[in-house]
Amino acid sequence: EDGITEVLAFRSEVLPGRFIEVPCSEDYDSHRRFEGCSPRKCGRGISDAVITRDEARRIRSVAEKGLSLGGSDGGASILDLHSGALSVGKHFVNLYRYHGKSGSKMMRTSWAVGRWYFGDKIQTVFSEEDFQLYRDVRQKVQLAIAQAFGISASSLYLTKPTFFSRINSTAARTAHDEYWHAHVDKVTYGSFDYTSLLYLSDYLDDFGGGRFVFMDEGANRTVEPRAGRVSFFTSGSENLHRVEKVCWGTRYAITIAFTCNPDHSIADPALT
């Protein structure tokens, strides 16, 4: 694909941490500022030293397990760990409280997080260990972001949505499948101040296409996914980005984002 001019992180590199400062957009001027959190400097960080390959492998298994219960007809499936929304066919079901047709794959979930009925058997989708792993990963990423931007980790709050994504090369069927459009996370998600992406599969080993692209004026700058690689950035329009279409294989990632506004904070996903 033309227009790719610079690679910020190759799949084969093992980055101890790379930080690229970019001038903050004016987006922040119109937002309430939170001392010790709202970005004074904007930019992007990429690190292969925050999450181990083993942690990435374990969290990928959790993603596979959750997403295996559903799956979009069209290429891009998500499982939102906060709301329980899971892509199924052309729609979403709530994994945490699904009332499906009897005889469907997922018959009915209870109101308790992560429990569902299959036939007359109560199954638990996620274990306490799975949620513990999510919390450990979230905590490490939060510390890395705080350190890179010179802010205090305790002034960052987890915000929604936080989700697993699974992308393959199947053609899109609905607008929800169109993951490749350029966007600004602060606009798309509202509450995001700092976005992080943890990649759970390897570019060119597990899938082709699917590189992350920062669309800067005059240059596209890519991050090649690598299992265990964390990419994080301020969520304003200084970090307009897109994901290339996946052309073969399956790409897994998890999105974990933080807000400076305590009103937009959510608790870690948990078994209730």
Ligand SMILES: O=C(O)CCC(=O)C(=O)O
């Ligand atoms: O999966 C990625 O690399 C990026 C996804 C993304 O841009 C988003 O979820 O907002």
Ligand SMILES: [Fe+2]
């Ligand atoms: Fe995004």
